[in-house]
Amino acid sequence: MIKTVKLPPQITEEKLVDLYKDMWLIRYFDEKVDEFFAKGMIHGTTHLCVGQEASASGACAVLENKDKITSTHRGHGHCIAKGAEVNKMMAELFGRTTGYCKGKGGSMHIADVDKGNLGANGIVGGGIPLAVGAGLTSKMKEEGYVVLCFFGDGASNEGSFHEAINLASIWDLPVVFICENNQYGMSGSVKEMVNIENIADRAAAYGIPGKVVDGNDIIDVMNGVNEAVERARNGQGPTIIEAKTYRWKGHSKSDAKKYRTREEEKEWREKDPIARLRKLLIDEGILTEEKADQLKQEAKHEIESSIEFAKNSPEPSVDELMEDIYA
Amino acid sequence: MREITYLEAVREAMSQEMRENKDVFILGEDIGVYGGAFGVTRGMIEEFGPERVRNTPISESAIAGTAIGAALTGMRPILELQFSDFITISMDQIVNQAAKLRYMYGGKGKVPMVLRTPAGSGTGAAAQHSQSLEAWMTHIPGLKVVQPSTAYDVKGLLKAAMDDDNPVIFYEHKLLYKTKGDVPEEQYSIPLGKADIKREGTDVTIVATAIMVHKALEAAAELDKEGISIEVVDPRTLVPLDTDTIVESVKKTSRLVVVHEAVKRGGYGGEIASAIAESDAFDYLDAPIKRVGGKAVPIPYNPELEKAAVPQVPDIIEAVKETLNKRITTHA
Ligand SMILES: Cc1ncc(C[n+]2csc(CCOP(=O)(O)OP(=O)(O)O)c2C)c(N)n1
Numbered sequence: 001m002i003k004t005v006k007l008p009p010q011i012t013e014e015k016l017v018d019l020y021k022d023m024w025l026i027r028y029f030d031e032k033v034d035e036f037f038a039k040g041m042i043h044g045t046t047h048l049c050v051g052q053e054a055s056a057s058g059a060c061a062v063l064e065n066k067d068k069i070t071s072t073h074r075g076h077g078h079c080i081a082k083g084a085e086v087n088k089m090m091a092e093l094f095g096r097t098t099g100y101c102k103g104k105g106g107s108m109h110i111a112d113v114d115k116g117n118l119g120a121n122g123i124v125g126g127g128i129p130l131a132v133g134a135g136l137t138s139k140m141k142e143e144g145y146v147v148l149c150f151f152g153d154g155a156s157n158e159g160s161f162h163e164a165i166n167l168a169s170i171w172d173l174p175v176v177f178i179c180e181n182n183q184y185g186m187s188g189s190v191k192e193m194v195n196i197e198n199i200a201d202r203a204a205a206y207g208i209p210g211k212v213v214d215g216n217d218i219i220d221v222m223n224g225v226n227e228a229v230e231r232a233r234n235g236q237g238p239t240i241i242e243a244k245t246y247r248w249k250g251h252s253k254s255d256a257k258k259y260r261t262r263e264e265e266k267e268w269r270e271k272d273p274i275a276r277l278r279k280l281l282i283d284e285g286i287l288t289e290e291k292a293d294q295l296k297q298e299a300k301h302e303i304e305s306s307i308e309f310a311k312n313s314p315e316p317s318v319d320e321l322m323e324d325i326y327a
Numbered sequence: 328m329r330e331i332t333y334l335e336a337v338r339e340a341m342s343q344e345m346r347e348n349k350d351v352f353i354l355g356e357d358i359g360v361y362g363g364a365f366g367v368t369r370g371m372i373e374e375f376g377p378e379r380v381r382n383t384p385i386s387e388s389a390i391a392g393t394a395i396g397a398a399l400t401g402m403r404p405i406l407e408l409q410f411s412d413f414i415t416i417s418m419d420q421i422v423n424q425a426a427k428l429r430y431m432y433g434g435k436g437k438v439p440m441v442l443r444t445p446a447g448s449g450t451g452a453a454a455q456h457s458q459s460l461e462a463w464m465t466h467i468p469g470l471k472v473v474q475p476s477t478a479y480d481v482k483g484l485l486k487a488a489m490d491d492d493n494p495v496i497f498y499e500h501k502l503l504y505k506t507k508g509d510v511p512e513e514q515y516s517i518p519l520g521k522a523d524i525k526r527e528g529t530d531v532t533i534v535a536t537a538i539m540v541h542k543a544l545e546a547a548a549e550l551d552k553e554g555i556s557i558e559v560v561d562p563r564t565l566v567p568l569d570t571d572t573i574v575e576s577v578k579k580t581s582r583l584v585v586v587h588e589a590v591k592r593g594g595y596g597g598e599i600a601s602a603i604a605e606s607d608a609f610d611y612l613d614a615p616i617k618r619v620g621g622k623a624v625p626i627p628y629n630p631e632l633e634k635a636a637v638p639q640v641p642d643i644i645e646a647v648k649e650t651l652n653k654r655i656t657t658h659a
């Protein structure tokens with residue numbers, strides 16, 4: 001039994017070990033994508049969540065399989081955390097038919113509907129009302145699932161954020177709004193783009209609870225989100241959870257990062273969410289150093305083999321262009 | 328003359344105007360030190376400061392409305408939207424407010440603003456970042472719509488757009504940003520509503536917009552080898568449309584192919600074709616008008632599919648040949 005921290009009741013020691021490996025999967029996935037992007041082997045654009053693994057993994061960890069999520073342009077982590085197969089994700093980034101979207105969506109549109117991932121989104125704030133709609137279905141059909149709605153600090157300045165959360169609030173919908181505040185929306189510092197300390201404070205305007213969690217501490221994320229998920233499942237309506245975190249890489253390809261300092265980046269790198277969980281697991285005697293390294297290696301190999309899978313998958317044929325437009 | 332890129336021409340047009348006119352300012356997302364999503368405003372905040380190069384939150388409805396409100400009260404804003412797809416979020420402000428205020432107020436007030444935004448596919452950014460939605464804007468009385476295709480045109484047209492007292496939707500094509508051309512250093516204006524004949528020819532007229540001007544010119548060069556003489560007309564502005572230049576060209580060639588990247592169905596090509604059908608050039612036509620446009624599909628991510636979704640040079644060549652083979656036969 002874990003002694004030094006409190007955990008949601010459904011989180012077992014085995015689950016924590018799985019989460020440790022999953023966070024490495026997320027990190028290696030995005031680091032590989034970064035590498036292949038630089039080599040010109042992945043095209044288009046992509047947004048990496050290196051440094052933000054704990055908010056994705058922690059939030060999804062407390063869910064049941066039937067629960068759903070909506071994701072963002074920075075969505076690889078959410079996708080893996082909700083149980084996606086990295087092979088199909090990587091194949092999508094390579095534009096192959098074996099990808100989640102048959103090569104038609106790419107990084108910004110990966111969806112894994114079977115696993116309850118209603119999709120990444122290229123439109124900032126675009127997924128927030130969709131989450132509310134999924135919550136409405138859950139309520140009207142009495143399906144009992146909860147929807148986790150991921151979005152960024154920047155997205156909280158879109159009208160869709162305000163309109164959707166108000167609606168979820170007045171209808172008591174089972175949605176948990178998770179703001180991953182990584183301090184910047186592209187180059188816009190949250191300090192310059194909102195005049196409040198916490199985006200979670202906006203919850204007061206909708207008459208719902210708002211809570212700030214340490215987004216780089218998976219335990220804190222799990223506890224905060226779990227409480228909100230329980231409320232939602234019990235018909236008590238939505239919550240805003242703000243996970244304070246940081247993206248280590250640039251916004252997307254070719255970002256000179258002129259809007260922030262290297263010192264600030266260094267400070268946040270020291271708050272590495274994976275290292276933190278590793279330390280906890282070792283201190284608690286759940287993992288040995290060797291076992292932890294082994295899990296890390298396993299994650300690395302899975303990502304490497306996803307690259308092979310992607311490269312060996314077929315390109316879509318032009319005949320498929322006009323398929324899947326209408327149901 | 329000096330060669331600069333299309334992107335530099337846009338920046339230069341804005342900078343020169345901002346030096347001349349204190350009422351001109353830019354607002355948009357990440358246009359400060361980041362230099363904008365495509366780097367168009369790079370260096371401008373350093374010259375003009377954060378009051379006149381205003382970095383905004385990610386709030387397309389609010390920033391469009393703010394530009395309109397500022398324009399109505401004496402400023403001359405330039406609004407940069409990172410991708411033209413995001414116009415959807417600004418739509419109420421543009422369509423229900425900017426376009427109509429003056430008319431609804433019985434001719435009082437004006438909205439001198441330019442909304443600049445990159446459009447088009449070809450970067451692998453997929454369905455929500457690659458659209459060509461200009462036809463929507465042309466349907467709205469009160470808006471002007473510009474689609475420059477060269478570095479020279481973009482500078483002169485932007486000057487005219489900034490001088491205009493009406494809301495102008497100014498579409499820049501992402502793939503044109505790096506293209507180069509001769510551009511005068513001094514300010515100059517190309518009137519809105521004046522088409523440009525990009526290549527003279529006698530057999531077939533191709534009216535093409537934005538990046539398709541370049542594809543049409545490539546097609547023309549290919550066809551030239553087969554002895555087919557193509558005239559390429561670039562309307563440059565869709566509203567107002569220089570119908571006269573197109574009519575004159577069609578009277579000369581008797582054949583018309585209209586090409587745009589936007590989805591063919593409901594695209595502006597239909598408007599151009601109808602304008603010819605309604606004009607006295609109709610009697611001169613020797614073949615049905617051909618429209619070449621994007622397929623009715625969201626832009627896919629895979630690069631080969633992406634290319635297949637929008638017109639390419641061989642599609643244009645094929646359309647030209649069809650008009651040459653298909654004569655209109657008069658039924659007795
Ligand atoms: C409606 C809309 N506006 C602008 C953009 C361009 N854009 C993509 S991501 C992004 C920043 C989003 O910031 P945030 O919500 O904080 O998420 P983060 O990138 O930090 O994860 C911007 C401005 C977009 N995709 N959609």
Ligand SMILES: [Mg+2]
Pocket residue numbers: 152153154180181182183184185186
């Ligand atoms: Mg952010």
